[in-house]
Amino acid sequence: MANINLASEGGVVNSAPQSDSHEFDATKTRTQGQLVLRRFLRHRLAMVSLAVFVFLVLFAFVGPFVWTYDYEDVTSKSYQPMSGAHPLGTTQVGKDMLALLMRGTGYSLQIALIVAALATAIGVTFGALAGYLRGFIDTALMRLVDLLLIIPQIAVAAIVVKGFSGSWYVVALVLAAFAWMSIARITRGETLSLAQREFIEAARACGASTPRIIFKHLVPNMIGSITVNATLAIAAAVLTEAALSFLGLGVQPPDTSLGVIVLENYGQFMNRPWLFWGPFIVLVSLSLAVNFIGDGLRDAFDPRQTKVRA
């Protein structure tokens, strides 16, 4: 399989395997980190996006404590229009749309963060192991990736959700099971070139164990691409989860998510537009914000790319 990495979920070219990996001097790591941070803070779009993201997190997790209605409260009348009491109206069963939206955003975020964390952990571990140890492990890993590549995620999600459970964490697990592969490939590519370097050989000569080499020496040197890809994985997970849920193959009641809310209300597009546009705007701002943050991080970690990218 050609070793091109698409990072297709993120949709952004990731030239990590081709580009030279950044070699940090171990003693200067802090200053390097400060440099990155400063570059990131200067990235205006990323900062605005970060603000939006923080706002959405607060909206999802603090909002419910502040807002009058509970998402489980079904005492209101069906389909109330927008008003002071219900800024986004009520749904068919009489739930306050704003409260529901907070809850849905929360679930979507939870799922996306878990997917990104799991996918990054699995992907980095497997990718680094394969790239460092090569040989049998490498082959086995690549075959596993091939295996997962031929089974469409949408089909597995459908079967698991319909046959077993549609709880939010099950959906998160299914998504993570398919999201780690691109990260593993990128990590593997970077590890292949890093492993040839003197400092790794030195560590090995000193008798460092494989886990130590991977997590103390390899991973810190790939932190840039790992962070960027983890961020992009969040954005991808938000959209994939929403798409699955929209098809009825994702999160099932009693859990909810932005996709589920759109599914339940898109039919009101013309008659009660707020029921559609509310979740739509949250969904788009969430994925836009995360994508821009990812972009900002990339520029911060890899200034060489800044020249190339706008």
Next chain:
Amino acid sequence: MRRTKALPAIALVASASLVLGACGGGGGGSSDANGGDSTIAEMAVARGESADGYTAPETKESDQVVVSTDKAFTAYNNATEDANQSYNTFALVLTQPGAHILNGNNKYSLNKNVMESVEVTSKSPQVVTWKLKKGVTWSDGEAWDCDDFYLAWFSQSNSAKKADAGKYFKAAGTTGYDLMSGECKDDQTFVGSFSSPYPDYIGLFNNDVLPAHILEKNAGVADITKLNKDSAAADIQKAADFWNEKWNGFTKDLMPGAGPYVLTAFEPNQSVTLERNPKWIGAKGGPAKIILKAVPDPVAQAQALENGEVAVNSMAQPDANAATKLKGLSAQGITFGAGPGLSFEHLDIQFKNPVLAKEEVRKAFFMCVKRQDIIDKLISEVQSDAKPLGSLIFFPKDEGYKDVYAEKAKGDPAAAKKILGDAGWTQGADGVFAKDGLRASFRISHTDIPRRKQTVELIQGQCKEAGIEVKDDTDPNFLDERVSQGDYDVALFAWSGGPLKSDKKSIYETGGGQNWQNLSVPAADAAMKEAVSQTSISDSLKLFAKADEEIANAYGSLPLFQMPNMWAFKGLDRVYFQSYYGALWNANEWQTK
């Protein structure tokens, strides 16, 4: 599709005034929508119906009509186990005529286009004679006659059994036919003798009469009426093999029509096309071509109607979003209708559960459920006049319906509390009643349909007020094994009901095959046993009414509501969604406006 250019202008003028009207209406039911000469309720009765039966009326000829429904047509023989589904019937109703038609109010009328009479010629033993009209033919020119009735009976009676007791014909159901032995007296007379009385004989030979001559020719059976349970196994097998599998999908030569329409084209998973049958014996007319198209998403159906791609929507599953949309389109000349459908949601109580075995708990539970509130939230957007269902056996439109649950399930938490309090239960610190170590707490199990989840959510809130704790148990596979093993406290699901009641016996009698809740009401058992052995349908109904009341008094199962069907149409005079046969049951009468 042709379209007159003048129409849009008129529609625009009309819409200006009607939009205002619609706003004033406050979202109430528009079952009596604008533009029609008759109300939706009147459309339930076919124009050709009269006291003594149905005769297809004179109908203006019109062009093509596209009708959408939820699922695709799959088979010409809908009586097999594999194929059986309502969406086949929706198309076949126009091509395979039977002894009766069933109108929108679920009332049977003799189909006088093709039948002379259906009579009980002897009461004990019960013998029924079906007299067919002479001169009725299939579209390929062969006679529609007693052979076809014989095949319908023989294939669905399970009278011929294999040596290992297995079935030759894989029929979806054998109810009624299995009690009968049939014979053709002559080409126009089919006589069925029943081994035990069967009051619901009117339900036989209505939608399962298939062309026997096609089977004879293609399966190599000389004369189907000569086949009986003692025939050679190989001969029966030949006939059964053809019947079981060869009438699937669509093959023009094998699938003629004897009704007002014939099937002429089929695109799997998408559409089936019907055209007027040139050999139809009744009055000619109606749309030249009817395309029945599958559009699974109800909102998409509504949009297709709005966009002029289809002229009729028919949805067996209620959907609030589509209903909102369609009601909002009355200004564009779209008429929306909703009526009670075939199936009803209910809460079955498991008598093996120690808490629910106590009558006062069941009584209090019935009392706390606010059924009208559930309906207001879940059903009213579709059917604004929906009411709680008051019977497990009858639907409100049926003869013999009496609301036996109104007083038992008032949605009154205070009354529910009182019931428990009077029986010596006391509210614990968590607000839940308890007595002798038992807590008034149980699960409601159901599949993952959103409406069911919402129902449970509403009940949870309602019964909490009454000190009863309801837990939600959503299991996608609940209806697979668990329900029939009785593995639940309270089960929420739907039964299909119908004009004929004999099927109810196995659900509610002690030890009945589908009585998974272990209900046992001896008085009801006796009444039902007697009911199914009547020859007259009205005697039978009285006994069923008695059984219904007895079951209600035992607090065994709480009917919630009848699931509505919904439909909408534009440019046609009258369309009604018949719960069994779909929107096309009287499409031969449709006229363009």
Next chain:
Amino acid sequence: MIQYILRRLLISIPILLIGSFACYVLVATAGNPLAEMRFRPGVTEADLRAAEVALGLDKPVVIRYWNWLTDFLSGDWGQSIALGQAKTAVFPAVTDALWTTGRLVIGAELLALTLGVAVGVLAAVRQYSIFDYLATSTAFLMFSMPIFCVAVIVKNYGIQFNNVLESMGLDRWLTTAGPRPGGFTGSFGEVIFKYTGTFLLPTVALMLISFAAYSRFERASMLEILHSDFVRTARAKGISQGRVIFRHAFRNALIPVSTLFSLNFGAVLSGAIITETVFGWAGMGTLLVNSVRQFDPPMLMGWLAVTATLIVLFNLIADVVYGILDPRIRLG
């Protein structure tokens, strides 16, 4: 090259086998296709058992899988066993669905690719121009847009557009509920009118998303090439700007996009499934959803077998194309 292709195909065989077994077990344990039968009047548990035996559902999963596999490999893809499906044969059902999805996807992808490459190249050549900013931000927005929302929006406004057409005395043009029954008939003009009306909305919805990926990808790889040494050398030699862009840069910048085109198959498939669902096309998406809902293993396995094989093929094509376009890469 041929040796390479053969080896790749050979490697795929055990993967396909393991994948199919995993899927079969998953499907078989997920639910019972006959569950609904219990609710038919007069059906007894004995009838149900008999039906299960007739379908072989009483046998252990491994044996059922083996039977399925041997039948499948001998060309017999089996029949649907779900109730109400009337034993529809799997092979034609899957190929029909694939064709329905295919005609939608191929057009949309080609359009997206053409537009994406054109916009990407222009944006790279005019880097930091208004056009570049516009293209980049549009692509970013499209990329962050859930495809089902795009489809819903496009559909609703499509209907409004038709209303406008009609009020101007014209025929309604765009359709929203799947291909027309009976295909396209009439004069040449009418066929074009109907054809475009049927395909336009779903194609636009599907195209917008892919377009975003292609244009960004093309822009990035074009930029990389434009800044590379050999292009600088070409410029230094005094070759005209147009010639540099098209003879040197463009050809090389096409390489990653062409592989993306083949590798993107999975994403395109799920996009197609969503678009199809919104626009009522009975393609692969409908087939998948229905066979999962009804726990219909033969149909689902047919579906998975076809998609898995296609993915393997597309991946192979991607590598081969890559090898052909980029002489530095040797397959072997």
